[in-house]
Every structure is written in C-alpha cells, then in structure tokens.
Amino acid sequence: MGVKEYLTQVKEGQIDLEDFVAKTVEKSKKIQEKYSPFITINESINVKTLKKGKLFGLPISVKDNICTKGLKTTAGSKILHKYVPPFDSFVTRRVKEEGGVIIGKTTMDEFGHGTFNTNTPFEIPKNPWDTERSCGGSSGGSGCLTSACDFPHIALSESTGGSISCPASFTNTVGITPTYGGVSRWGLISYANSLDKIGTIGKTVEDASLLLSIISGHDKMDSTSLDVKEDDYTKYLVNDVKGMKIGIPKEYFGEGIDEGIKKIIWDNIKTLENLGATYEECSLSHTDVAVQTYYIIAMSETSTNLAKLCGLRYGLEKPIKDGEGFNEYFSKIRKEGFGQEAKRRIIMGTYARMAGYRDQFYLKAMKVRTLIIEDFKKAFKKYDVIVSPSMPILPPKFKEIEKLTPLQVYMLDILTNPPNLAGVPMISVPGGFSHGLPVGMHIIADHLQEKKMIQVAHTFEQNTDYHKKKLVMK
C-alpha cells in the first residue's frame, strides 16, 4: 500500500494502528537481520499519543544524526554511542506534530563522512538489490530501508555533499535535497554548517515531497534558516513538462562517468523531450575543481564541529582520574571514540585552517565556491532545471570499495558535490537499470525552485516504470 492510500485509510479509521505499528516493528527487525539499515529500532511507540495531523500513523525513519527526544542518537559514531537527546530537532518535532510515527534511527557513515556507508562502527548496511554491494552513503540506512520495506514509510535524511542523492541512486528510491536553509538544522549534529541540509527519501516523488512540505519553512532557532513561508510541495506534482527548458552540463557526461549510466540518462532526456520539454547542452565550467573545493570546506568545518566532542557532558566518557589534565583526557577520548575517516578529516581540516595554509586552502576554496555558485546562477537564467546522472558509477561491491584510497573515494562525488556546494535543491529519481542495478537521475533547480524539479521528476516518474520495479530478494 502506498503512503497516500494508507494515510486516507488511517484517517477513515479502517486501520488498527496498534496492530499495524506492532507489525511494522516486527518487519523492521526482519529487514535489520537481512540488510542492517538501523542503528536503533524504536520499540516504545505509543499510538495513543499520536496527533491526528497530516502524517497520522505514518512510519518515519530518521537518520541518526538528527536528534530525537528520548531516542538514542549517535551520528554513526562510537563517541556518541549512548547519547540520548533530551530534546527534539525541529524536523522531528514537526513530524510528531503531524502524527508521524518515528520507527527508528537509520545508519550512516560516521558524522556523514563517506560515500558508501562503510565508515561506521556499527553494521554496514547492505544494498537490497545486491547484498554484496553498498547502499551508498552517507545516508545508507535511509536508502536501504526505503527500498527494502513493503510498509508505507518515508525517511528523514540529510546531505552535506551528496548523502541523499547517492543512496537514492544506489537503491532505486527518490531523494530530495532542499535549498540550503530551506529546512531548519536545529537539532542536527553538524558535519559542515555551511553545507548541511536535511531532506527526504521516499519510494515516490509524491512521498518525498509530502515529508518535505512538513519540515520546510523558517525556524528562529537556526540562524541560517531562510525567511521563507512553508509550502505544500505536493501541489507541484503536475504531469506536464511542456515548454520547460533543460540544461545538460557537458562536464557531467565526461570522463569517469560509466558509459551505461550515460546512455540511460540520455535516453531519459529524450523521454522528457518527447513529453514536451526542450534541452540544450551547457557548461558548468568549474566542475573539475568542485570536489577539491567541497572537501577543503567540509573538512575545515568538520574539524571545528567535532571539537565539541571531548568526553564531557555527553557521549563517550571515562572516570576522571585525580590530577589528569584536560588535554590528556580530551585526546584519549577522541582517540578511542573517532573512526579512521573522522580522524583523517579532522587532521586535514585542522591543517587547511592553520596559520600559513589558511589562504592557500580554506580561503581559496571559499572563493572558488563563489565561482561554482555563479556557474549555476548563469545556467538557471536560461534553464528551468539541469539534468545529469546522480552518481558516476553503479553501486560498487564492498570488496571493490576496500581497494579504494581516500582520494579515489572523494573523486566519486564529482556529480553531487557541485550542487551541494552551491546550496541549490536537487532530486534523484529512479532512472533505469544497468546490469540489473539501479541508476539514479539527478534533476537540479535554482535556489528555492524545488517546485520545478518536483514537477519534472513527477512527470518523468508518471511516464516510466523504474520506480515500480519489484525488488528480487538476494
């Protein structure tokens, strides 16, 4: 049953919620045994306290870097392994106000540091389309669960440099990354403040848009929250692209992009043309320096953000010995609590901000970001949306991932880093299959033009069957 049909039936009293929630928890446990999308499954749901709002009775999973009151929130890290937030994030408060049921916390690369959800002290989630392969990252749990579950559900997810689009692409689901500042970050455990965006993953464009409508809008608790009114994004689910102009950046179809993926996306562009849109090739000329720019900014910001994790006040702690110095205690906790990738990024970020290197790396990256934003702004003067593959590769096997160096992994963010750096909204939709594996198509729009990408995505979805393809359990 789809989300919309389910919500109608609950509203009309045709569903025994208590029974449904109990079954959902059981099903979640079975999915966990098979694919490991969760860090925590919520077993203390009280349906009697649910508010009768727009999400009344709907299962919602929450990425584990989003604070949930009374429910363990680890950000995928050992250093926060026992942290139970005494407050709700803005987005989970909104979900609860509308009657959503938080069924659990989904797994992720530690603090969002990764592309394959393999940087984790917890179990690595397996791709339901082929369990020898990655679900993508960093929101691997969100994509994995959305793809594997047969109950109505939408995931609250988060992207810094591609962490929504990548798992959506690898798991044949729909992921929306909104405009930077369009959704409040209050209660999100920050990775990189100038890049983090909370978004949604669902089985359809409608599902992902529905949850986005609930969580977007201004919040005075987040000083970077944009002063925009809430919008009902489901009203842009219009099956029509006539007259819409699509830009196809030539750099996004260049070297390093899988040939099979390129062909599928080009076929999809022809489908959109047949439906009445027009397209033109264009250039986003700073694409070749976007990954470098992204990583310098993200690592610099994460190295300052993670400084607060020092074994005091919450998270991993040790008994304090008499005479033990602050720096000694702090360094010991961090040595034990952080994984390898977090340590690498703290070192690189600290280096890039140090006296003598700050101008060469940090400030330079901030300036190149301006040029990347200008590339997009220029393109959106001509085009309603930009279309490209979401990821340059198919979901890789875990044994292939083990062989990659950190630099090789970073370079795979070539298609997702530029729009994330520019803070423009994007949606990844099921775009086809290559060798039996899902291929995501990216539709990118200008700042606060989510409605355009939702309309194009919905039209594409309504005229194709990729999102309906049933999972063959492996």
Place this chain on the structure above:
Amino acid sequence: MIISEDVIRKVAKIARLELKDEEVIEFTKQIDDVLEAFKSLEKVDTKDVKPSFQPIEIKNVWREDKVKDYEWDPLSNSDNKENNYFKGPRSV
C-alpha cells in the same frame, strides 16, 4: 611530499587527537595524496572574487540578550557530574 610525518603529528596535537604510530604513517601518505591533488585549486583565477562562506547570502540574526531558563535537563547524558555541575578534568 607536501607534508611529513612531523607535520601530521603537530596537527594532531593541535586537534587534540592522539594518533598511533601506524596511523601517522598511513595518514601522512593518504593526506599527502589528497593535498597533492587539491593543489589544482591554485590554477583557478580568483582575483577580485569574494569568498562565499554560505551558499546563499544570509543576514545576521539578532535576539535580545535575556537570560532564559532551559527547557530540558542538560545533565541527563553525563556520569561525570556533581551538585548540578558537570565534572571535568583539571584545565589549569
């Protein structure tokens, strides 16, 4: 090489991160590899380009400087506490 093991040790100390010897060796190679590749940023002409600290221009938000009671229990996540205070190691 752009960096050396000594630099990694120095940065780790600043970042209050204790590294094992094998981590220092591994990180030096991996981070050097990354920084070498990232040097390509130097070729981008950024003369007269302003830095973007945010993707969208954001104005400062102000609020009154008033004391407010907290609405949650901030001590609930710590074992190291005494008399309604957090307890920490000696800092001076």
